[in-house]
Amino acid sequence: EGGPIVPSLSKRSSKAIQEHRYFALLLATFVVMGMLYSVTTPFFEASDELWHYPMVKRFAEGKGLPVQNPETETEWRQEGGQPPLYYMLMAVPTFWVNTEDLRELQRYNPHSYIGRADRRGNRNIIIHTDRERFPWQGTVLAVHIIRILSVLLQATTVLAIYLLSLEIIPDNRELALAAASLTAFVPMILFISASVNNDNLIVPMATWTVLLLVRLVKYGPSQRRLLVVALLVGLGGISKMSGPGLLPLSLIVVAVMAHQKRRNDLLLWGGALVTGGFLLISGWFYWRNWRLYFDPSGWSVWLKFGQGARKELPWLKLLGEWGSFRDCYWALFGAVNVQVHEWIYTLLDLVVLTALAGLIVSLVRARRGGQERRVWRLLWVPLLWLALIVAGLFIWTSLIEASQGRLIFPATASVSLLLTYGLSQWVPRRWHGALAASLAGGFLTFSLACPFVYIRPAYRPPQPLSADQVPPDLPCLNITFGDRVRLLAGSIEPGPYHLQDKAPVTLCWQCLREMDRDWSVFIHLFGRAGKRLGQTDIYPTLGLRPTSFWNPGDVYCDTYDLPLKKRGDLPVLARVEVGLYDYHSASMERLSPISPTGEPMGHVEVGRIKVIPRHWPLYRPMHSTDYDLGGLVTLVGYDLEEQVRAGRKLDVALYWRVEQPFPADYTVFNHLRSLEGQMGGQWDEQPIGGDYPTSAWAVGEVIRDEYEIPVQGDAPPGEYRLEVGVYLLDTGERVPVTEKGTPIGSRISLGPVEVVQ
Numbered sequence: 001e002g003g004p005i006v007p008s009l010s011k012r013s014s015k016a017i018q019e020h021r022y023f024a025l026l027l028a029t030f031v032v033m034g035m036l037y038s039v040t041t042p043f044f045e046a047s048d049e050l051w052h053y054p055m056v057k058r059f060a061e062g063k064g065l066p067v068q069n070p071e072t073e074t075e076w077r078q079e080g081g082q083p084p085l086y087y088m089l090m091a092v093p094t095f096w097v098n099t100e101d102l103r104e105l106q107r108y109n110p111h112s113y114i115g116r117a118d119r120r121g122n123r124n125i126i127i128h129t130d131r132e133r134f135p136w137q138g139t140v141l142a143v144h145i146i147r148i149l150s151v152l153l154q155a156t157t158v159l160a161i162y163l164l165s166l167e168i169i170p171d172n173r174e175l176a177l178a179a180a181s182l183t184a185f186v187p188m189i190l191f192i193s194a195s196v197n198n199d200n201l202i203v204p205m206a207t208w209t210v211l212l213l214v215r216l217v218k219y220g221p222s223q224r225r226l227l228v229v230a231l232l233v234g235l236g237g238i239s240k241m242s243g244p245g246l247l248p249l250s251l252i253v254v255a256v257m258a259h260q261k262r263r264n265d266l267l268l269w270g271g272a273l274v275t276g277g278f279l280l281i282s283g284w285f286y287w288r289n290w291r292l293y294f295d296p297s298g299w300s301v302w303l304k305f306g307q308g309a310r311k312e313l314p315w316l317k318l319l320g321e322w323g324s325f326r327d328c329y330w331a332l333f334g335a336v337n338v339q340v341h342e343w344i345y346t347l348l349d350l351v352v353l354t355a356l357a358g359l360i361v362s363l364v365r366a367r368r369g370g371q372e373r374r375v376w377r378l379l380w381v382p383l384l385w386l387a388l389i390v391a392g393l394f395i396w397t398s399l400i401e402a403s404q405g406r407l408i409f410p411a412t413a414s415v416s417l418l419l420t421y422g423l424s425q426w427v428p429r430r431w432h433g434a435l436a437a438s439l440a441g442g443f444l445t446f447s448l449a450c451p452f453v454y455i456r457p458a459y460r461p462p463q464p465l466s467a468d469q470v471p472p473d474l475p476c477l478n479i480t481f482g483d484r485v486r487l488l489a490g491s492i493e494p495g496p497y498h499l500q501d502k503a504p505v506t507l508c509w510q511c512l513r514e515m516d517r518d519w520s521v522f523i524h525l526f527g528r529a530g531k532r533l534g535q536t537d538i539y540p541t542l543g544l545r546p547t548s549f550w551n552p553g554d555v556y557c558d559t560y561d562l563p564l565k566k567r568g569d570l571p572v573l574a575r576v577e578v579g580l581y582d583y584h585s586a587s588m589e590r591l592s593p594i595s596p597t598g599e600p601m602g603h604v605e606v607g608r609i610k611v612i613p614r615h616w617p618l619y620r621p622m623h624s625t626d627y628d629l630g631g632l633v634t635l636v637g638y639d640l641e642e643q644v645r646a647g648r649k650l651d652v653a654l655y656w657r658v659e660q661p662f663p664a665d666y667t668v669f670n671h672l673r674s675l676e677g678q679m680g681g682q683w684d685e686q687p688i689g690g691d692y693p694t695s696a697w698a699v700g701e702v703i704r705d706e707y708e709i710p711v712q713g714d715a716p717p718g719e720y721r722l723e724v725g726v727y728l729l730d731t732g733e734r735v736p737v738t739e740k741g742t743p744i745g746s747r748i749s750l751g752p753v754e755v756v757q
Contacts, residue, residue, distance in 0.1 A: 679712075
């Protein structure tokens, strides 16, 4: 009796595939691209994957949800507070895999630049070994199974977006293809789809919910449609913390329909049905959170993990985070630290701005009726969902520094539809096919390039060099650390730099013997008076081949970015020091440096860099002067105390304007003499305590040079003058002084200063 059913379904499916063959090709391409990203992205290097997977493992072992305690270190960290449906589903196909090797594979890189795509250094979150290679086994196998299933889950998202576009803009398969392409071939969506991440459940769940709500608005309410919506809302509530937003979305849609149809009963029973579905399916999770943490969301506990919680919300800073938010929607891989070229983001910005302008044009046209008005009668539903997601993200971002564009992926259908419809306003209907082909082709090319141009190179371990392959232009150092590693050469670009810049440091290391520890490199930058002006700590070889992997004789040359602090006393010729230490030892044990001649060294300096103000201050000295010193520098003013007590220190500030480059480092003398010529105090020193010597001065700089001159305790009271000048310490030769073109010797008389007892 039921025989014809299967052939009938098969026939209908074949007909549907034939009618929508271009979409079928797009969907198949998405799955293939997802598999490509899955095998290209290194194990646990996708966003938060190393914390999401342990939750799957926990459910696979039948342990259920953990009780979160920020003071206890766990494998899943903050992800233990996530709604559990994704982890439960992924535990089913992987429970049989022996994953006892998880601990061994979780070899964390303590110096990973998580969230820092603007700095060269350690990008990898974990240390990778050959155990991750194919054929996969253990935890690696389980992770790849989940990645593949996640790609298939997201394939249903692409299908839902295609159907959603056809519901809102009927008889326009070209725009439906374009909308599907703007999800299927966005590199970041592919990257997350091919990872262990609960986005891969909430995104399709939310997209299908929006599709059903649009159909509800378009075709009218029915008990069956509302039951399915209630089911999806309930499942969404235990898929991810953005899932509960589907409840207010559905209630608003029901309320609007009830108002339009003047049916209060629809508002009551429809709202009760959707709310009941949410409470019945996912209410237990939020009730559990309330009982455990006195917080249904569990955010109060979540915020205690890591160091990302905001103490305050500076609104301008939040606006300044737009760049990273945008990057993370389109393409920002790894631990939010592998960017594509900046010009690509700029091009995508132009696409978005063009689409937004098109949406404004569409809204203006909709006021006159016609197709635009019919479209907006349905398009407001995905637009409302996008608004709710953005509002939730805004609240979350006000609590924690996590402005990641991928957090609006649950509303990717809304974004894709709005961008597509906005762009379509600029081309006539007959060109929509060309628009769809351009978007699909462009984004497919972009997404196809990312694994090979950006992702794989970021994690490719360097190959060892031989000693004679060290670049000959690098200064030779030959400093041995312990008996393990030799620093063959090193250099740093001299600058000048400004605060918040990054200075590239190149170091070449040679392995002397096998090591059982991963030694870390520290690079410290010291400014005035030895104050720390910058620091970076990394594993050598950019973290991709730590020292425990080295063989005797191997040579590795790295270039790192040394970030300068936001504040510091400038200008300065800062010194760069490097060394090796054991991050994991309780005492941060350091390897002692030995000079090429075999003598112990206190520290290893690899160079100095010039750091100057981004904008030089406009000084206003107490006394203006115009003394020229050998055509090299002009004393344009000074500050000087009028009275000082014997035995104390006399404060003076000299203001130098540089006229010509200095051939050497000169010394400034400050002599306090009475009118009879008796010395009352003296202080000779290089400018700024030697922290900014004259050889670093550049033409046009105006430098404030401060001194504290000790006044002799037995200096007779009376009137004194301060004599200043410049000389070479090696020869004692002074620089001649002229005033308005008239030579006056080699010293300048400033003052008067009264010395009192």
